[in-house]
Structure formats: C-alpha cells, structure tokens
Amino acid sequence: MMKLTPLACAFVAASLLVGCASTASKNNSNGNTIVFAEPELSAPFYPLNPLNYEQPSAFELALIAAAKQPVTKMVVNRQDDPSRKLTLDSNKLIIPTVNSSQRNMSYAALAGSNQIDITDIDDFLNMVEGKARHYPPRFSDRKERRGFEYKLKQVSAQLDTLAAAPNASFDVLLRAFKASVMGRNLDLGSVYTTKSLNYAQKILKMNPNDPEVNFWFGFALSEGGGQREAIPYLDKAMQAGVQEAYLSAANNYIAMEQKKNAVQTLKNYKVKYPQEAAVADRLIQEIEKQGRWNVWQVMNK
Numbered sequence: 047m048m049k050l051t052p053l054a055c056a057f058v059a060a061s062l063l064v065g066c067a068s069t070a071s072k073n074n075s076n077g078n079t080i081v082f083a084e085p086e087l088s089a090p091f092y093p094l095n096p097l098n099y100e101q102p103s104a105f106e107l108a109l110i111a112a113a114k115q116p117v118t119k120m121v122v123n124r125q126d127d128p129s130r131k132l133t134l135d136s137n138k139l140i141i142p143t144v145n146s147s148q149r150n151m152s153y154a155a156l157a158g159s160n161q162i163d164i165t166d167i168d169d170f171l172n173m174v175e176g177k178a179r180h181y182p183p184r185f186s187d188r189k190e191r192r193g194f195e196y197k198l199k200q201v202s203a204q205l206d207t208l209a210a211a212p213n214a215s216f217d218v219l220l221r222a223f224k225a226s227v228m229g230r231n232l233d234l235g236s237v238y239t240t241k242s243l244n245y246a247q248k249i250l251k252m253n254p255n256d257p258e259v260n261f262w263f264g265f266a267l268s269e270g271g272g273q274r275e276a277i278p279y280l281d282k283a284m285q286a287g288v289q290e291a292y293l294s295a296a297n298n299y300i301a302m303e304q305k306k307n308a309v310q311t312l313k314n315y316k317v318k319y320p321q322e323a324a325v326a327d328r329l330i331q332e333i334e335k336q337g338r339w340n341v342w343q344v345m346n347k
Contacts, residue, residue: 088186090176091345096290097258099322105172112137112153120155139165141217143208147252148216162208164221167201171224174198178228180294180342181269195232202229202238209245219249220259227266242266257286265294273302289319293329297341300333308333 094103101107113136120134134155141151141164157163174194177183185191205222208214223245229238246263253259264279276298283291292315299308309330316326325345332344 087173087190090173091184092176092179093290094172094176096179096261097288099289099319103172105168108139108151108168112139115153118155122156138163139168142215143218144211144213144215146215146217149220150215150217162218164217167205167221170197170201171221171228174228175224178231180265181231182340182342183228183231191232195234198225198229198232199234201225202241206241214248216249216252219245219252223249223259224262227262230266230270239270255282255286257283257288260286261288261291261294264291265298268294268298268301273298292318293341296329300339300341305333 093099094106095101097104115137117135117137121131122134124130124132137153137155138157139151140154140157140161142160143162144160151164152161174197177185177194183191185194202222202225205218205225208218209222211218223242226238226242226245229235230242246259246266249256249259250263260279261283264276264283267273267279268276277295280291280295280298284295292311296308296311296315299305299311312326312330312333316323329339329341329344332339
C-alpha cells in the first residue's frame, strides 16, 4: 500500500472536516443538546502528489505559498446582500482564465479581471483525485461516491464554460482536463472521454513537454483503451521524474499483455524509488502469478 506523508494526511483530514462534515444541533424536551454529524469521508487512496509521493499535494503546496505572501485586505459588497460589506483578509489561489499558455498562479484576496479564484475548485479536485485518478475508483460506500459524482458534474460544467473560450488559459484547460478524466473514471458518460481528449490536445499544443500533462494524458489514454498511443507520453513522464508514471506504464504493459516489459518497469521503479520496493515486489508477484492484472485493482486489495 502506498502511504501518504504525515503532512498530506493532516491536510486531507482538515479539508474533509471543513469541506464535507457538517453538524446541526437542537434541544430535546429534557433540555439536552442533540448533535447530528455527518460521517467523515474516507481517506484518499492514491497519494495526493503523483509527481512525488514524499511531497504533499500541489494544492497544499499552493496554500502554503499563499499563506506566506503578504495579504492586501479588501472590503467588498456581499454577493448575497449587496447592502452589507465583507472583509477579505486571506489570500486565495488565483489563476488567469484567458491568454496564458503556461502555469500562472498568483495569490490575492480577490480575483481581478480575466481571473478566477480557483481555491474551492482545487480543493475539491484534490479530494476526488485521491479517489478516482485511476480506474477503478475507490469509495467506502455508494453514498460517498454519489456525493463526489454530483459535485464533480457541477465543477466540470463550471470549468467547461471557462474552457470554451478560444483563448482559454493553460490553468483552466488543465483543470477541465483532469475533471473530465475523473468523470470518465466515475462512469458519468462518454462525453467526459471526448472532453478529456479535446482538452489534452489543447494543453499539449501549449506545452508539449509538461511532465504532469504527459502523465495524465498517458494514463488516460491507456485506461481508455489506447495503450500503444499512451507509451510515448508515459515514457516522457517517467523521464521527467513523475513517480506514478512508472506504475501507470506497468499497468499499460499489462493491458498489452507484455508481462516482461511490465515487470522490468516495476524493477526500474524499485531502483528509482527504493522506498516503494515492497509495492513493486507485490505487483511483480501478482503479475507473475496471474499473468495479467490491473495495478490499481491490486493496490485496492
């Protein structure tokens, strides 16, 4: 089993408690307070940073960076009641919506023209990625999965609207791409497969050597049936040092019934990341025993 770092675990627990667990209280006839609480969401299965399992997620790193920046407090009208004021006193994650062909995140209390506060969207994508980055996804129960499906549809639709602009930014397209891949993994419909391919083509045209994009596109192709087409993208991701690309490449070779290549990839993985030796050995054992296997199903055991 792949493990999360303590920092990542702490962040996930905090995110789930703040974003997903709600409580309500009322008094009974005896004057005692009854507190109703939703159960906490189960922890993410996949490490939150596929580029490096020893690091917290990109979202957490961005939050840390935002907290370190000076805060320019702003007083604005409340959206729900324009007659009242609201003081913004913490930095949010801000990305451009158009005219930017590379990653370009900034930190401010409020988004400006042609910008969007992406904090809440990134928070959610970070959580669902830990559940459904690969197929099959993993949830503790059907109710939990339905909640993620419902929210992902909303987030994906919001990102699709932004991504529809002919000059949509790299940051917007990347998030729309990821949301579409996870929508496909959650079996939300073939439209998510089509969208993910369209977005991938656009962002690869902007930055063909981006390691994370090559990783996501490579495994998305592989898990969608395009194993041969996935090879160059996963190879580029491995060469760029994306840790999880090794597991995706091994899974790709298994699907192609190339057991020797799958085993060799896992041996290379063990050399590159000795702390993952137990994971690699377990997968190699399963491949040798079964002849053909799905890496993510083995990891789900």
